[in-house]
Amino acid sequence: MIKNLKYVTSYNRKDTSKVMLLEIIHSIFLVVPSGVLLVIIWELFSVHPNISRIWTVVGIMFFMLIIQFIVASKAMVTSNIWVYELSYRLRINLGNRIQKFSLGFFKQRDPGEIASVILQDVANFEGIFGHSFGNLTSAVFGTCVLSIFLFIYDWRLALCLLAVIPLIIPFLGFANYLFKHLGEKQIIARNQVGAKFLEYVQGIRHLKSYGITGEKNKTLENAFDDLRKKSIRMEALPGPFLVTTSIFFEIGFLLMIALGLYYLSVGSITIPVLITFLIMGYNLYNPMKVIMVDYFTIRYMNESLKRVIGVLKEPTMESMENLIPEKFSIEFNEVNFKYQDKLTVRSLNFLVPEKSMLALVGHSGSGKTTIASLIARFWDVTEGSIKIGGIDIRSINQKVFYKMIAEVFQEVYLFDDSIYNNIKIGNPEATQEEIWEAARKAQVLSFVEDFPEGMDTRVGEGGGKLSGGQKQRISIARALLKNAPIILLDEATASLDPENEIYIQQAIQELVKSKTVVVIAHKLSTIQKAQQILVLNDGEIAEKGNHQELLNKNGIYARLWEIQQKSHGWKVH
Numbered sequence: 001m002i003k004n005l006k007y008v009t010s011y012n013r014k015d016t017s018k019v020m021l022l023e024i025i026h027s028i029f030l031v032v033p034s035g036v037l038l039v040i041i042w043e044l045f046s047v048h049p050n051i052s053r054i055w056t057v058v059g060i061m062f063f064m065l066i067i068q069f070i071v072a073s074k075a076m077v078t079s080n081i082w083v084y085e086l087s088y089r090l091r092i093n094l095g096n097r098i099q100k101f102s103l104g105f106f107k108q109r110d111p112g113e114i115a116s117v118i119l120q121d122v123a124n125f126e127g128i129f130g131h132s133f134g135n136l137t138s139a140v141f142g143t144c145v146l147s148i149f150l151f152i153y154d155w156r157l158a159l160c161l162l163a164v165i166p167l168i169i170p171f172l173g174f175a176n177y178l179f180k181h182l183g184e185k186q187i188i189a190r191n192q193v194g195a196k197f198l199e200y201v202q203g204i205r206h207l208k209s210y211g212i213t214g215e216k217n218k219t220l221e222n223a224f225d226d227l228r229k230k231s232i233r234m235e236a237l238p239g240p241f242l243v244t245t246s247i248f249f250e251i252g253f254l255l256m257i258a259l260g261l262y263y264l265s266v267g268s269i270t271i272p273v274l275i276t277f278l279i280m281g282y283n284l285y286n287p288m289k290v291i292m293v294d295y296f297t298i299r300y301m302n303e304s305l306k307r308v309i310g311v312l313k314e315p316t317m318e319s320m321e322n323l324i325p326e327k328f329s330i331e332f333n334e335v336n337f338k339y340q341d342k343l344t345v346r347s348l349n350f351l352v353p354e355k356s357m358l359a360l361v362g363h364s365g366s367g368k369t370t371i372a373s374l375i376a377r378f379w380d381v382t383e384g385s386i387k388i389g390g391i392d393i394r395s396i397n398q399k400v401f402y403k404m405i406a407e408v409f410q411e412v413y414l415f416d417d418s419i420y421n422n423i424k425i426g427n428p429e430a431t432q433e434e435i436w437e438a439a440r441k442a443q444v445l446s447f448v449e450d451f452p453e454g455m456d457t458r459v460g461e462g463g464g465k466l467s468g469g470q471k472q473r474i475s476i477a478r479a480l481l482k483n484a485p486i487i488l489l490d491e492a493t494a495s496l497d498p499e500n501e502i503y504i505q506q507a508i509q510e511l512v513k514s515k516t517v518v519v520i521a522h523k524l525s526t527i528q529k530a531q532q533i534l535v536l537n538d539g540e541i542a543e544k545g546n547h548q549e550l551l552n553k554n555g556i557y558a559r560l561w562e563i564q565q566k567s568h569g570w571k572v573h
């Protein structure tokens, strides 16, 4: 826990020391007035009380009270600013870090989980740490200062009060153990609720269309129920152990009274000392109770912090050397790739010369999308290397790399903005003329003309107000505007109506002109002109050549070709 707190507070070391110092001063001024109380009691019990001395002490106590008030206010404001500053930095760092993760990271992790780390876990840190850090610091120092006073007055009674502490350690240890494990489970359940809720809201359209909102709602209810149970367990199970520790404090206090009375009876202490112990002794335990409660909340917060730091420490995909290629050939050298432990593509060796087209063909699950994703560096290869223009893609400057590649995949994500702005994403610096030109070439204008607001028409969340073919044409326009030298294309013509299909084919012809193209082909008729075709089988290259060479081989490709010729428009997978 200390390590995690050190990690976070390192964002603002200067203010951390300042807050600690203020809290220490605050705790000293909090307990010192009760320390000088003995002087008043002493005077009151003397035969001739020195009233002016009593007033001086009262004056000192009043002065300390004012200082304590000023320091406490300052500590509160400073620590709040400090904690909000730390959580602000945490959020910014998380945001910056997330930008550098492989795109594969987002496919692997639940978006709800990532969101809950940024929103919930950081908020947990902010809420708990701001409140408990000051309490804890002042309680620890308050206890130390108070103990020193008590030891000065009578070390035997002070020892009696403190002797209960070792007895409560095993109970605290056990409560701590329970809290850690149950807290971990509660946080997982809480994040599950977030993730399931997000999934439910995002998928509600499809759930409704299949009439299964009720079933999914049940899953959501189960997640809520799980969270309820785990939250109750987390609060209830360590509770009895904490209550037991309070009983030890009461026992310690009673023993101190008994011992004090005995010492008084044998003349070993005076009445003022015993009265001081009765007042201050009870106060000694209050900060300890605060320590216990706040310690457990801080432990709970630590579970959130662990997750935040876990995300901050996830490996990023930064460039090793920041090189910039001048040519745009693509070369695979002995590439193997595993998703987790599953070897998905193996021993891939091929070269796509600059400005030529490579088509990937194969049954569903044979590895076509994985190869395209590896070129786009959604993931890094497990073994071997991929080079662009002779440079390992891991050594290419990241910004340059993402500008070099344009993807037109089946899944098109459009922002809830105008068609014009959605195309502009391809190149935010493009002029109005360039955007209209891209829209024309990608056959976007041919459907935009039917909309009253034309290019200013809002497409709705995720492009929900457009058809699949229309969305794809916008994504081609984006790619055209990007004018990247490498195009990764996932042909999705099978689900489109004939009119849309013709438009998209025309748009693609525009897009791939003079580019290095890797196309995931579903209809073999569209790739006859490709310079190279790779036929994949279970992640390996089964056949390689151009259309005619592969037909001559009379293997898998020739069979697929024959099937597609017979059933016109039939999809390969």
Ligand SMILES: Nc1ncnc2c1ncn2[C@@H]1O[C@H](COP(=O)(O)OP(=O)(O)OP(=O)(O)O)[C@@H](O)[C@H]1O
Pocket: 107, 108, 339, 340, 344, 362, 363, 364, 365, 366, 367, 368, 369, 370, 371, 573
């Ligand atoms: N994110 C992932 N995590 C784990 N396994 C994956 C992941 N993505 C794909 N796979 C697996 O890798 C294998 C290859 O998948 P890939 O998507 O590359 O095939 P494909 O040839 O493009 O299929 P399709 O034509 O159906 O899109 C499949 O067995 C698939 O289950």
